[in-house]
Each structure stands twice: as C-alpha cells, then as structure tokens.
Amino acid sequence: MEQTAVIKTANTAKTAGAPGAVKAAGPAKADRRKKAADIACLLFDMLVLALVVWIALPALDEYTAAGIITPGKVSDAERTLESGGEGDEDSIFDHITIESEQQAAILEALRRRWPERKAPWDNGYQGLCETWVCDVYASAGIPVSGSCCASESRDKYAVWSEEIPVGAMIYSGPEYLSGYLCEDCGKDPGHVAIYIGDGKVAGSQSQYIMTLEEFKEYFGYGGWSFGGS
Numbered sequence: 001m002e003q004t005a006v007i008k009t010a011n012t013a014k015t016a017g018a019p020g021a022v023k024a025a026g027p028a029k030a031d032r033r034k035k036a037a038d039i040a041c042l043l044f045d046m047l048v049l050a051l052v053v054w055i056a057l058p059a060l061d062e063y064t065a066a067g068i069i070t071p072g073k074v075s076d077a078e079r080t081l082e083s084g085g086e087g088d089e090d091s092i093f094d095h096i097t098i099e100s101e102q103q104a105a106i107l108e109a110l111r112r113r114w115p116e117r118k119a120p121w122d123n124g125y126q127g128l129c130e131t132w133v134c135d136v137y138a139s140a141g142i143p144v145s146g147s148c149c150a151s152e153s154r155d156k157y158a159v160w161s162e163e164i165p166v167g168a169m170i171y172s173g174p175e176y177l178s179g180y181l182c183e184d185c186g187k188d189p190g191h192v193a194i195y196i197g198d199g200k201v202a203g204s205q206s207q208y209i210m211t212l213e214e215f216k217e218y219f220g221y222g223g224w225s226f227g228g229s
C-alpha cells in the first residue's frame with residue numbers, strides 16, 4: 001500500500017513537469033496568438049455585458065423609477081399603463097372604501113400600474129412577492145422599512161389582528177412553507193401580499209386577486225403591517 005503511494009507521487013511529479021518544458025520551448029508566435037485570443041475573448045465579454053445592460057436597464061426602469069408617484073399628483077394620463085390603451089375605468093380598485101390618503105395612494109398605484117389584466121406573477125415578479133409589494137408602496141410614495149424576506153418582515157412588524165386595514169401588507173402564517181430558504185435570515189421567506197379591502201387580497205401569487213379566505217387557506221395568516229412605516 002505504502003509502495004503504491006510512492007510510485008503515484010513519482011508519476012505525478014513527472015507528468016507535472018512535462019507541460020512546463022513544452023511551454024518553455026514553444027515559439028513566441030504561439031504566445032502572440034494566445035494574447036490575440038485573450039483580447040478577442042475580453043472584447044466578446046464586454047459586448048455581452050453591454051447587451052445585458054442595454055436590455056436590463058429599460059426593464060428595471062419600467063418597474064422602479066418610472067412608477068414613483070406621490071399621493072394626489074396622479075394625472076389622468078398617468079392612470080393608464082399603456083399609452084393609447086383603454087385605461088381601467090371599471091377597476092376592482094375603484095370600488096373600495098378608503099379612509100386615508102395613504103390607502104388612496106396604494107389603490108391608485110395598483111389601479112394605474114397593476115390592473116387585473118396585468119398579474120405581477122406573469123409580469124416579472126414570480127417568486128418576488130415582497131419586491132412587488134414594496135414596488136407598489138414605492139409607486140404610492142410610501143416608505144418601507146427594508147427586510148430580507150416576508151417572514152422576517154412579519155416577525156418584525158406584523159400586527160396580529162383580524163381587522164386588516166385597506167392597503168396593508170398581509171403576511172403568510174409561520175406554518176406556510178414556500179420551499180426555499182432566505183439566505184440572510186435562514187427562515188423560509190414565506191409570502192406577502194396587499195389587502196385591497198372588500199375581503200380581497202392582491203399579490204404576486206399564481207392567482208393575482210384572491211379572497212381573504214383563499215389567502216388564509218393557501219398561506220395561513222401572519223398579521224399585517226404598513227411595511228414597518
């Protein structure tokens with residue numbers, strides 16, 4: 001056994017020495033060719049990077065900067081998502097009784113940017129429930145205290161009451177498991193959506209608008225908050 005090991009070591013040393021010798025003997029032409037190939041690779045990488053930035057930046061803009069509005073400052077033109085579109089005159093978000101400017105801004109952001117026909121799940125937010133909720137709040141001009149995931153936000157901010165205000169973030173119960181693990185806190189990230197009143201919940205979930213009963217059935221109930229604000 002011991003002898004085999006010695007032979008193996010000797011063989012490895014011999015093999016490792018061989019390419020070095022070939023390399024040293026290689027002509028300078030090969031080196032130049034290698035350098036040219038390296039530069040071509042670098043140029044190709046830069047081209048790919050430029051393409052990614054070119055494609056990704058407008059998409060980011062669509063979901064963030066372009067959507068920031070402040071309560072009471074939304075013009076009729078801004079109410080429609082697509083220019084020249086028919087708008088969303090008979091929106092579900094119009095038929096809800098609200099009590100504050102904050103709630104009005106959240107529903108307006110939903111109506112304007114996320115009408116029923118534009119489910120977040122099918123429009124870039126699959127698996128990004130908390131990002132979507134935060135984006136809606138940002139569109140409504142409402143600050144949100146950041147957190148790594150919905151479960152962490154729930155544990156930090158949730159009010160465990162059955163009286164859920166319109167526009168509040170509504171969290172999954174601790175028993176709900178999404179099947180992933182948050183890299184920051186190590187918890188299952190859970191789920192979060194927005195309570196839109198009238199017994200309904202909107203969220204980046206496979207069914208955009210669901211009843212509160214359906215939400216509780218699928219995700220359990222972990223209380224509500226206005227994003228820690």
Ligand SMILES: [Zn+2]
Nearest residue numbers: 148149182185
């Ligand atoms: Zn987390």
